[in-house]
Amino acid sequence: MKILVIGAHGRVGQRIVNQLNDNGDDVLAGLRDEKQFNTFTGAHITPTLLDIQQITVADLTQLMTGADAVVFSAGAGGGGYDRTMLIDLDGAVKAMQATEQAGIKRFIMVSAMGTGSRATWADAIRPYYAAKFYADHWLINDTNLAYTILRPSTLSDEAGTGKITVNAQDKLEDGAKTVSRDDVAKAAVVALHDDKTIKQIISFTGGDTAIETAVDSLG
Template identity: 40%
Template sequence: MTRIAVIGAHGQVGQRLLNQIYNRGDEGVGIIRNRDHGEDLVRLGAEAVLLDIENSDVEALASVLRGVDVVVFSAGAGPNSGPARKRTVDYNGSVKTAWAADLAGVERMIQVSAMGVDEPLADDTEEGWRAYVEAKRDADANLRDTDLDWTIIRPGGLTTDEGTGLVTLGDSVGRGEIPRDDVAALILAAIDDDRTIGRTFEAISGDTPIVDAIDALVR
């Protein structure tokens, strides 16, 4: 049985992921900053842990990651937040998670990033979008520089459509959308396939079953 901690557990991807973790017989640990969200995670079959990664120190986060096999970073400040919180959550939260994982002896980390964040930004890019892209870009760069067994998944536009289990994966796949259900399933498939370690790839809906798409990507 694999014990998987999810940072950003009450987000829409996080909740779907915890539900899929439970359904396949593994243990999910949802790390949340709002006590009121705990019951939602318990209903999904997860253990809820209260910890605000934005305001807690690395040692506190490491203490809740001990005994975990994999940590998934799927947190974000959200579209209504300002540029400063994009930095403190999307970037600093990821950096702190990677550091805490190392302290806790957790070797495997999956990061949910965003498509196209390595592309240059136009001079007139809106401030909030610039902050988001730069935070995701820098968080990915930091994770790549760690000694963790990392995988970075960069999904296209996220939808609430029912998952199909069919995707297109690649270093660059072009613009597209993908259901959050399929992002969650893709995270678990990446955990199951060690060949995804050290890989960064984009993901949108497609015609290929997830396991087959990963196999074609990493073989």
């Protein structure tokens, strides 16, 4: 399987790229700066220049043509709310438009737990949640893509356990468990290869169920 990862230099994106490589998939690692190309050494990884904030839909379509799937894991990462709108929202929509124009069906979106309910958005980062909300809304309602939306809880850099708990309520409550970025990446890889996740929103925390089992129980 040939997969374009948009946001490949992010802390989740890097893990997705490396885990796909370990899985034997061919990976186009979308990076916004050529200086980042030496981040990856895997045999199945091809770094490619992709600044999602600046690229046109036409150029992005050309870049991804021939891929089997797209993973969107880009984000402004606290770089200001202007960039959040241009990357987390407009960048995501550009990626969806290009994916459809390239004739690709499979699309994995890395979103955030609680995105679906305005009542639970933290005041300090409401613009972030708004960007995620409308990007997810576009994916669900304005495309014909075979999507999976991943909504992890608060992320940590702890070593992955390979286990999660699916949260059907999609509510990020005080005291909710964090989830390792390793495990978010694994969830993306597992979901990508399991058609039961198509048209599914998967909200999850760290937990006690093997990711493969949790994902396979959907649908």
